[in-house]
Amino acid sequence: MVVSLRRAVITGIGALTPLGINGPSFHKALIEGKSGVRGITSFDASGLPIRFAGCIPDFDAKNYVDKKDRKALRVMAKTIQLAVSGAQCAINDSLVDKDKLDRTRFGVIFGAGLIASELNELADAAVLSSSGDPIKVDLEVWGHKGLEVIQPLWMLKYLPNMLACQVSILHDAQGPNNSITQSDVASILALGETYRLLCRDRGDFFLSGGAESRINILSMTRHSLFEDLSTNNEHPEKACKPFDKNREGMVIGEGTGVLAVEELEHAKSRGAKIYAEILGFGAAFDQKKDGSGVARAIHAALNESGIDPSEIDHVNAHGVGCKLADRREAQGIRSALPKTPDVIAVKSAIGNLGAAGGLVELVASLEAFQTGVVPGTLNYENVDPDCPVPVLRASRELKKNCVLKVSMCQTGQCGAVVIRRWV
């Protein structure tokens, strides 16, 4: 293992979540036990089996982006608008003077997912070239007449690398730039890669984040065909029950989480407020689907951190609320940490924010460092012997200074990060 003398600290938080904008209000709502899972109102979802989600009410990117940069918003799907908004919030919170940054050492690493096209943009072309029969589109008409009625910049709105690219353009960040597209584990892998880049001296200041919005008719239709989703339309706030014996599936949410990650001396020299230090990162693939991959990612992150497991205040879990995934995760955590600390599952309150999830969830712990209060987990009522971890129900005081964050996805990719409160 390469040991670096450079240390990575978190100096800024930007978060747009179903439970509030930015760290303090998000954390406050979590402590109060509120839920951001609610009925979908942004489109008519009544034809779907699932009509609720972790929605952000009234999001308007214009409120976040500099006036001179608003032109760029028109080539950004909502997911990308969330990313640039979150990035601006993180920059603001970090109080960094961008003019003093070495732009070639300013990087942007984001987690991103598949972005659904807004169907209206294709509708004129579709009507022209489709006879109405299922699965029959006249491609000759589409190529000839359809193309003329589609916005020419259409594709640019939906490219997954545009989260990080648009952020880099808006902030003139010329350093390393990457878009990690690993579903629910994307933003934690992005944070891990940021940590590696910073320690190997490829940059001093990074925006590390993730953003995703799947609350649109196309994504919701598609996901209801292949994801294990909760159908609790009557009580959306009760739908996501991580590690509970009666858990009934995932809840989709939307949002963004972006962290300013900075080299310690760089942060100190500008007198930055420091939330936490990143101490270790690990990644693995759970090929056997038994949680051993989760355990290996945790071991790797813990080993690198050099901390003793007894220093961990809580595990900020993936906790997605699905039968198999929660069992695998819980068993992985248990096997890596036989004396398992308290486990929290932020998804119980906001749903699964996909490529944004890991970092938005981590914000809950970062704010716990600030306030001294750790948020509990909603909807945990019945202990499941298959999930042998102590789930924290009610909020409690922060007792120790380290947190382990775990993320994983159904297909097997896992990531873990250890952070320590800056004191």
Add this chain to the structure above:
Amino acid sequence: MRRRIVITGMGVVTPLGTTIHEMFQNLIAGKSGIGPITRFNAKSFPTTFAAEIKNFDLAKFVKDPSPWKNCGVNSCFAAAAAQQALEDAGLLDNTKVDRTRFGVYLGSGEGIQDFNNMISMIARAYNSETRSLDCVKFAAEGLKHFHGGHEAEQELHTTPAHLAQYFCLEGPNFNCLTACAASSQAIGEALEIIRHGDADIMLTGGSHSMIHPFGVTGFNLLTALSTFKGDPTKSSKPFDLNRDGFVLGEGSGMLVIEELEHAKKRGAKIHAELTGYCSTADAFRVTDSHPEGRGAIACIAGAIKDSGVAIEEIGYINAHGTSTQVNDRVETLGIKKVFGDRAYKTPVSSIKSMMGHLIAAAGAVELITCIEAMRTGILPPTMNYETPDPECDLDYIPNKAREHKTRNCLSNSFGFGGQNTSLVVSAFSN
């Protein structure tokens, strides 16, 4: 001492061949893989040609193709190339190495959207008079007509998951999708994962196909594709004055990269050493490169510095060379800025003149081409080079392969959004 990383396995699925040997022979013979699009009826599109992979059958590559039954060609190409690379590396057998120290980092693209279904459903759910889409109707149609399995495979993380699952690769698993730089950036970050000690072996590379109605529509609308009216095999003309856009290709390139001592200990065959990597951002505009090539210059210079190889020792540059006006001009400028006088003495070529642009997969296939060029001492040409452009005045190995021994090559990849990656690969010596 920094860990040294060597390449011990390679595999390709390209429009010019589905083995390394076949592909490279076609490249040095100057053959073209570009022809009329057959995957769908593209007759009335502004661009009617691409470099397709014909008669591909995954069952000819992997023992059990069933895990890929719902996948698009993107994932299937990846499986076939990965199988070749692992076989080449002698690593198909699970028991040989610690699989938990064997990871995956791909730059693989999205799956193939169900164009016909989706467009006909939009048409049925759309009211042209009110200019609004009936979401209830669309949902009903979608739930009935979309195939759940196919839809799931469009997600961006499925290709690396399939490879890890099937080939039992339990180490760190990443995928990046940084447009046309994706697989180069994946290879670079995979290199860093091993250098840091997070793994000893990585399967890395990329896979992509955008030869489908949405892909051609999107690029045509941006006027990024060639709309050449003559013989399609002449359409991709990197660095030529009359270049008029890139040509879509498809495929996959996969490499097994490994820590040197680990490779030696198991007696692996070493193809080359991966010595340098750098990624930067233009941070300029969404589609335009920075006019002075600031991002490209920083990344070429950064990769060479990382490699420790002197500029004079770089004997071949495999260019990004897309055949668009801006890329080829800015790339030339970038090479000149970094190489100074040496720029004119260093042969440069773009194999996109023959196999088109494999988008996310391009960089991996091009890096493999560099390794073959070093091994054989033959550099592939830039085909269709007819009219010099005063702004592109380097030695582009025009139209004919060249015998030229070299021990170090540079491979560039630049993408939409200002993503730049360069890699340096070197002949291996102790």
Add this chain to the structure above:
Amino acid sequence: MATKEEIYAKVSATLIEALNVEEDEVKPTSTLQGDLGAESIDYLDIVFRLEREFGIKIPRNELFPEAVLQGDPDIVQNGKVTPKGIEELKEKMPFADLTEFAKNPEVNNFSDLFTVALIARYIEGKLAAGKN
């Protein structure tokens, strides 16, 4: 048939929307690139919007024939447009007054030709031709 003023008003509104600029920033002499901050992808978007707004077809390279200036040594030499190049531009852009540009025909100045008034003049020509 729309009047000159109506055409100008519509062109101006189209640019305000496409480039997200304020109404008072758009004057007849404003250059798209220099004053209003257009970049190359914006030209695609502007053409698309103008086509929709006026119900016309604008073939590629007709309104923005910058491809003419890409590299051909007969057209561009040492960063300047040659007399032959000026002739070529006059033929391709009958809607533009090239007198000023021809005095100091640097390629870098070419984009300054594209003002709001020029776009309006182009549209007038298109609509008149369509009527005939």
